[in-house]
Structures are given as C-alpha cells and as structure tokens.
Amino acid sequence: MSLADRRRLVRGLLFVSPWLVGFVGLQLYPMLLSLYLSFCRYNTLTPPRFVGIENYRTMLFADEYVWTSIGNTLFMMLELPASVVLGIGTALLLNRAARAIGLFRTLYCLPYVLPSVSAGLLWLWVLNSDQGLVNALLGLLHIPGPSWLKDAQWAKPGFMLMDLWGIGGSTLIYLAALQGVPQHLHEAAELDGAGPWARFRHVTLPAVSPTVFFLVVTGALGVLQYFAQTFVMTKGQPENSTLFFGLYLFQNAFEYFRMGFACAMAWLLFLVALLATYLIFRTSARWVYYEAQEGAR
Amino acid sequence: MSRSLARLAAGAALVLFAVLFILPLLWMVSTSLQPEGQVLSGTGNALTHLIPRRLAPVNYVKALQTLHFVPYLLNTLYVCVLVVAGTLASCTVVAYGFSRLRWPGRDTLFSIMLATIMLPPAVLLLPQFVVFRSLGWVGTYKPLIVPAFLGNAFFIFLLRQFFLGIPEELTDAARIEGASEPQILWHVIAPLAKPALVTVALLCFVWSWTDFMGPLVYLSDDRMYTLTVGLASFLDRHRADWSGLMAGTTLVTTPLAVLFLLGQRFFVRGIQMTGLKG
Structure with missing residues (x-):
C-alpha cells in the first residue's frame, strides 16, 4: 500500500x-x-x-411455551398478506386523490406515528367488548362482536386489526413505488386496449413487486419481535394466546432471569433474521435492475 | 359514464378509509373529555358516545398528576434532545466518510453497515444489556443516549445517499482553495444537506420518543421514567378508568401528532427512504 x-x-x-x-x-x-x-x-x-x-435442547424439545409462542407468532404472520392488500389499496387511493392528497395522506398516516404503547392502550379500549368502538361499528352491520382480547380465539385477530390500523408507513412506501411507475407504460397498455384491472395486474403490480417483497420480509421480522403491544395490553393472556416469541424472550430474560436461555432464543431469532436478510440481498439484484432501468430513461 | 362511476367509488373509498383511520383517535379524545361513569354507562354505545354530552376536563388534571406528565415529559425531552444531537453529529461525519472520501475498504465496510440495518433490535437487546450492566450503566440514561453518539446505520445510509447527490465540483473547488475535510463537511456539505438533516432529526426524535423497550429495560427508578414507560405503568395502576387512561394517552400522543403535522414533508420523505434500504 x-x-x-x-x-x-x-x-x-x-x-x-x-x-x-x-x-x-x-x-x-x-x-x-x-x-x-x-x-x-x-x-x-x-x-x-x-x-x-x-x-438449545430445552428450547426446542422441552419448553412447551417456546412452541406456544412460535405458534402464536406464526399465526400473526397472517396479517402480512392483509397488510399487502390494504397497503397497496390505500396507496392506490391516495395516488388518485390529486387535489386533497396532502390532507388524506395525513389522515391515513396519523395512526402510524402513535407510540406503540399509546396505540396499545387506545386499542384496549377500542376492542372493549361492551363499550368498544369496533363492536359498535360491527353492531351497525348487525354483527355481534366477539370479546376480542378476553377471548383466546379472538385476541390475535384483535392485535391484527390494531396493526392494520397503523398501516400508514407501508402506505407511504407503496405510494412512492406507485409514483415511480413510468406513466408511458400505463399509456402504452391503455393504447393496447388494457382495462383498469389488466393495467394494474401487468403494469402496476410488477413495478411494485420488489416493494411488496421488501415490506413483507421486514414485516415478518417485525412480527418476530412483536413485544410492546402485547406487553402493555395482554401480557400474553388469555390462555397464553398472545404469548409471542418476543414477549417470551423478554420474560425469560427480565422476569424469570433465565439469561442464558433467553440468549439462545435471541440467537434463534438472529438466525431467522439472517436468513431473511440473505433473501433480500439475493433478490435485490432484481429490483436494483428496475431502478437502474428507470434511471436510464 | 362507467369511468365517472369508478371515480365516484374510489372517492367514496378514500373518504371511508380516512374515517376508519381517524375514528379511533377522535374517540380517544372524546372519551378523555367525558366523566368517568359516563363512558361505561349501560345506555348507548361507542358511536352515540362519540360526541360528549357532558365535558369533564378534570380527567386531564387528574391524568397530569397521576401520570406525572410534566416530569416524565422533561425526562423524555432530555433523552430525545441528546439522542438527536448525538445522532446528527455522528451520522453526518460517518456518512461523509462513506460518500465524499475515497479510501481502500470503504465499500466493504459500507456493505457490512448496510447489513446491520436488518439486525432486529430484539436480538441485540439482551447482549447489549449484559454489556451495559457490566459497565454499571443500568439504571441510568446512558444506555439510551450514548449509542446515539456512535451512529445509526439507517440514518448514515440516508445521509450518504443525499451527500452522493451533491456535485463533486463543489467539494473539489473547496479542496483546491485549501479547505480541510472537516471544513468542507461543515461549510459546504452540511448547509446543502439541510433537508436531509431535518428528516433525520425528526425521525430520530420520534423514534426516541416512542421507544418503549429501552427505557423499560434500563430505567429502574420511576422518577426517571420517560412518557411511554410512564404511560404503561399508569395503565397498570388505573386499569378500568378509561376516561383517565384516554386523557393520558392523548397527552402522550398529541406532541407527536403536532410534530408530524408540522414536519410532514420531511417525515414522508424519511419513511419512504426506509423502503429504499436493503
């Protein structure tokens, strides 16, 4: 040198x-x-x-709560497809709202800036079975609402509703992706006689697919670490139905003082995160190509 | 004809979603203003209670006291301001090193740093706790503040992208005139990067304000609590007092909502940048 x-x-x-x-x-x-x-x-x-x-042996073969928490966490992954649909849907709506986009963007994103503790507290009340807002809205449609957080079957769907309410951040990212779709592609497709659905399916969706992939992977990582909401709202109850991996890790470390065991759990989480990161990098070549193509125009 | 019908449907959906997103927040404020017994009374439901019949601002007086709002607000501001200062100082310098300087090994280190963005905080929490404990920092604000002075991979990335967009000629000209690198950073790059710096400052402030895990793990003395931990312990003490709880939640949330409204265009850009990493 x-x-x-x-x-x-x-x-x-x-x-x-x-x-x-x-x-x-x-x-x-x-x-x-x-x-x-x-x-x-x-x-x-x-x-x-x-x-x-x-x-590691205890974690994988002996401690039943680890598997309960993994099961609950995997169940929460069901919110990911819903968040893709809602995220793209709201972004499409905002993308069309030419004049009032600023106002609507604010309204859509306000829930997203709430601290998770505030959101959790608010949703304890929103999901209240007798006086809660969600059940009042369901009542308008003559649907009897469940007890949500008091019912082992409905607690996780309740958490999902809360998460979907805070979709705003993803909406903004999808919106940026939508705005990056070259207008001439839409025009060309329209000239070829493509209807709105065909244009969405063959122009918009391929263009935002890298964003979908990225947000699903980061969303999955977020679910794996799910903690503040359940710590504040349910502490894993009822019947351990909201005992998520992140919460159980925290409890082992700071409530049961099983530090070594919690470290093993953290390492398991790390390996899964590593896999997710690897997937993003492996496929990033594909979406970097998209951006380069756009830049070359 | 069908086109205008579609536009109408899209407009209706736009408004419907806006109502669904905002309704819980309106309801939070409305509950916080009603007398404690009113909200849980048997008659009517959440929708009929949306417009308060009797106002009880006393919930706020109560929440201010039992939540220890003012001291916790000061604690939160103390942590947030130092975290923002540390983040801005460290990330600017590091981003400069990763963008405007050429040196062997730079790109390797940069890709290592990019990879660390994906490292889940939950994975690091425990190992870091062990380290901070051995330093005797548990029970102080240090574990919340000191790391900010050592940079944040995402913010470094965000600033680097911005610095790369500033024309080389400007820095080259300054170099020919004999300016040192720190001078160039301070006098040429930083003023031009103001929008990016504001974005970083705002996002960092909000993330630090909303952080729950950090203060929960590291602060043991309840006089040192920040607002999020304070709110959680307020909940544990007042489980069924919904008016009081909603007043507390409104108090903790409002400053952030106002900040978001004021700095919206910076936030939007910052959040959209999170979708560009990877």
Whole structure:
C-alpha cells in the first residue's frame, strides 16, 4: 500500500470511527458474548456456568411455551398478506386523490406515528367488548362482536386489526413505488386496449413487486419481535394466546432471569433474521435492475 | 359514464378509509373529555358516545398528576434532545466518510453497515444489556443516549445517499482553495444537506420518543421514567378508568401528532427512504 493510500485509509477510518466503535462495541462483541452465554446457565447474579447445548435442547424439545409462542407468532404472520392488500389499496387511493392528497395522506398516516404503547392502550379500549368502538361499528352491520382480547380465539385477530390500523408507513412506501411507475407504460397498455384491472395486474403490480417483497420480509421480522403491544395490553393472556416469541424472550430474560436461555432464543431469532436478510440481498439484484432501468430513461 | 362511476367509488373509498383511520383517535379524545361513569354507562354505545354530552376536563388534571406528565415529559425531552444531537453529529461525519472520501475498504465496510440495518433490535437487546450492566450503566440514561453518539446505520445510509447527490465540483473547488475535510463537511456539505438533516432529526426524535423497550429495560427508578414507560405503568395502576387512561394517552400522543403535522414533508420523505434500504 502506498503512502498516499495509507493516509487516505487512516482518514477514512477516522471519519467512520464512531460507527466502527459502535459496531464492534454494541453489536459484534455483545453478539459474541451472548453466543457464549447461550451455552451457559446464567441468572445475572452468579457467574455464568457452561452447560453445553442444554439451553438449545430445552428450547426446542422441552419448553412447551417456546412452541406456544412460535405458534402464536406464526399465526400473526397472517396479517402480512392483509397488510399487502390494504397497503397497496390505500396507496392506490391516495395516488388518485390529486387535489386533497396532502390532507388524506395525513389522515391515513396519523395512526402510524402513535407510540406503540399509546396505540396499545387506545386499542384496549377500542376492542372493549361492551363499550368498544369496533363492536359498535360491527353492531351497525348487525354483527355481534366477539370479546376480542378476553377471548383466546379472538385476541390475535384483535392485535391484527390494531396493526392494520397503523398501516400508514407501508402506505407511504407503496405510494412512492406507485409514483415511480413510468406513466408511458400505463399509456402504452391503455393504447393496447388494457382495462383498469389488466393495467394494474401487468403494469402496476410488477413495478411494485420488489416493494411488496421488501415490506413483507421486514414485516415478518417485525412480527418476530412483536413485544410492546402485547406487553402493555395482554401480557400474553388469555390462555397464553398472545404469548409471542418476543414477549417470551423478554420474560425469560427480565422476569424469570433465565439469561442464558433467553440468549439462545435471541440467537434463534438472529438466525431467522439472517436468513431473511440473505433473501433480500439475493433478490435485490432484481429490483436494483428496475431502478437502474428507470434511471436510464 | 362507467369511468365517472369508478371515480365516484374510489372517492367514496378514500373518504371511508380516512374515517376508519381517524375514528379511533377522535374517540380517544372524546372519551378523555367525558366523566368517568359516563363512558361505561349501560345506555348507548361507542358511536352515540362519540360526541360528549357532558365535558369533564378534570380527567386531564387528574391524568397530569397521576401520570406525572410534566416530569416524565422533561425526562423524555432530555433523552430525545441528546439522542438527536448525538445522532446528527455522528451520522453526518460517518456518512461523509462513506460518500465524499475515497479510501481502500470503504465499500466493504459500507456493505457490512448496510447489513446491520436488518439486525432486529430484539436480538441485540439482551447482549447489549449484559454489556451495559457490566459497565454499571443500568439504571441510568446512558444506555439510551450514548449509542446515539456512535451512529445509526439507517440514518448514515440516508445521509450518504443525499451527500452522493451533491456535485463533486463543489467539494473539489473547496479542496483546491485549501479547505480541510472537516471544513468542507461543515461549510459546504452540511448547509446543502439541510433537508436531509431535518428528516433525520425528526425521525430520530420520534423514534426516541416512542421507544418503549429501552427505557423499560434500563430505567429502574420511576422518577426517571420517560412518557411511554410512564404511560404503561399508569395503565397498570388505573386499569378500568378509561376516561383517565384516554386523557393520558392523548397527552402522550398529541406532541407527536403536532410534530408530524408540522414536519410532514420531511417525515414522508424519511419513511419512504426506509423502503429504499436493503
């Protein structure tokens, strides 16, 4: 390496050093430490004791609540397809609202900026079985509403309703994707006699598909970590029907003081997240190509 | 003819969704203004109660006191302001290093940093807790604030994209005139990047304000609580007092809603950038 190269290297590293320190000190080292702890029994009061793969074995084969929480978490993934439809649908509506787009965008996004604790508290009340807003609206349609958060069958759908209410962030991202669809494609399709549905199916949808993919993967990661809402609203009840993986991880770490076990759970989560990230990077070539094509116009 | 019908249907759907999104918020405010007994009275339902018959602003007085709103607000602002300051300072410098400087290994490190954006916070929470505990920082604001001074991968990415769009000629000219890199960053890049910096500041402020997991894990003394943790503990103490709870929720939510309304165009750009990472 030449002297000039070395000087540029030092200068570059100096500029990125805050991030580098954070990466090593707050991400790399803690992750390795927790990998070690995941093979230990550790209650934070006495020093960790190495126990081999015991935590992993307990997690996968002995602790029934882990599987309950995984089942509940997987069930929550059902909200992802719904959020794709609602996200694209609301974005299409906003995209058409030429004049009042600012106002409607605000109204659609306001729920999204609520802190999850506030949203959770509000929805405890919105989903109240006797006096709640959702059941009052269902009453208008003469549908008897369930007890939502008090009913093991309906608690998770209640959470999904709340999440879909906060769709605004995804709507904005879909809106940006829609606005990036070249107008001439729509015009060409229209000239070829394509109706609105055919134009949506063959022009709009392919153009926003990378966004759909990205939001589904990040959404899945979000569901895997689902925590604040259930911690505030139900604490995993009724009948453990809202005991999600993120909540059980937290409880193991900070309520049952099974630190090593919780670290093993965190590592399982990490491996799944790694897989999701890998998928995004593998397929990103496809959607980078879209953007490059657009830039070349 | 069918075209105008379709437009009408789309317009109706647009309004319907707006009502559905906003109704829970209106109801929150309406509940917060009604006397405690009123909302749970047997007659009528949520829709008939939407317009309060009797106003009881006293809920707010009560919520202000039992929620400890003012002290918690000050705690929250203290954390948020320091987090925003730290994030802006560190991310600007790092983003400059990743965009305007050329050095061997830059792109490798940058892709490592991009990958860390995908790292779920829940995965890091526990390992970081162990580290902060060994530093003796649990029970202080340090675990919430210090990391901000070490950059945030997403904000670095956002600023880098913006810096790349600033013409090279400007920085080259400054270099020929003998300006050092920190001077160029401060006098040339930063003023031009103001919209991006505002976006980062606003998003960072909101994320720090809404953070629940961090304060929950690291703050043990309830006098140090931030608003989100304060609200959660308020709920645990007043489970059935819906008027009071909604008053508290409204108090915690309003500052954010106002901030969003004021800085909307920056927020929209920032949120849309989150869809561009990856």
